[in-house]
Amino acid sequence: MARGKKIYEGKAKILFEGPEPGTIVQYFKDDATAFNAEKKDVIDGKGVLNNRLSEYFMTGLGQIGVPTHFMKRLNMREQLVRNCEIIPLEVIVRNFAAGSMSKRLGIEEGTQLPRPIVEYCFKDDSLGDPLVSEEHIAAFGWASQQDMDDILGLALRVNDYLSGVMYGVGIRLVDFKIEIGRVYEGEFQRLVVADEISPDSCRLWDIETGRKLDKDVFRRDLGNLTDAYAEVARRLGVMPKGTGPQKPTLVN
Numbered sequence: 001m002a003r004g005k006k007i008y009e010g011k012a013k014i015l016f017e018g019p020e021p022g023t024i025v026q027y028f029k030d031d032a033t034a035f036n037a038e039k040k041d042v043i044d045g046k047g048v049l050n051n052r053l054s055e056y057f058m059t060g061l062g063q064i065g066v067p068t069h070f071m072k073r074l075n076m077r078e079q080l081v082r083n084c085e086i087i088p089l090e091v092i093v094r095n096f097a098a099g100s101m102s103k104r105l106g107i108e109e110g111t112q113l114p115r116p117i118v119e120y121c122f123k124d125d126s127l128g129d130p131l132v133s134e135e136h137i138a139a140f141g142w143a144s145q146q147d148m149d150d151i152l153g154l155a156l157r158v159n160d161y162l163s164g165v166m167y168g169v170g171i172r173l174v175d176f177k178i179e180i181g182r183v184y185e186g187e188f189q190r191l192v193v194a195d196e197i198s199p200d201s202c203r204l205w206d207i208e209t210g211r212k213l214d215k216d217v218f219r220r221d222l223g224n225l226t227d228a229y230a231e232v233a234r235r236l237g238v239m240p241k242g243t244g245p246q247k248p249t250l251v252n
């Protein structure tokens with residue numbers, strides 16, 4: 001399928017105009033960045049795995065009635081998604097303390113939280129995606145109260161789904177980040193889960209061994225990132241053996 005003009009290039013993905021109005025082609029790169037792009041590398045095969053894994057999670061969410069932007073996978077590195085207006089928030093759900101929450105609150109990594117905790121960060125790389133409260137969100141008009149109620153509902157449903165799917169393959173969902181988009185249908189707007197859901201945006205720990213199977217492998221130099229992501233894909237049956245990651249090119 002011919003893709004149109006490049007619309008945007010981010011740290012891990014490139015967006016192109018899609019074949020129909022209101023569609024976007026989302027291309028998954030092999031680039032990995034951490035600490036607000038202070039650490040960078042190209043990890044062979046990461047984009048192929050994330051394209052597949054995000055397809056798997058978004059399709060599963062759709063099947064249980066959680067709306068997402070996902071339409072279909074086009075090839076190894078590209079998927080067709082609905083164009084939406086991204087709300088400028090990173091919505092983070094945490095089941096166990098880790099990462100910035102552990103640092104901020106002095107809670108040991110791996111401590112189970114009393115209940116899932118939802119946090120919001122303002123999406124702005126130049127500011128390092130700072131944590132914000134619902135007060136900031138309302139006062140600055142980033143989302144309405146109705147949007148916030150819907151976002152909380154979506155975030156918790158994604159958490160229940162992903163936790164269950166991961167638990168089924170022996171993986172603990174420690175935390176994750178999602179982004180929410182608005183799609184317009186006539187005069188109405190609907191919120192959908194957008195961007196991607198992949199080991200780039202989740203913390204995934206093997207339940208038995210504690211092995212990290214997510215981007216912390218890259219952030220903390222814990223080994224081969226593609227092996228970790230491929231292990232998640234293998235357990236979920238997403239990529240059968242022998243269809244492993246491919247070299248990054250703009251055509252596969």
Ligand code: 5GP
Nearest residue numbers: 092098099100101175176177200201202203
């Ligand atoms: P933390 O706030 O502890 O750094 O991250 C919490 C969760 O959100 C982790 O699963 C992390 O991967 C995800 N996350 C936070 N910020 C970003 C981001 O800018 N990009 C991606 N891909 N994931 C993020």
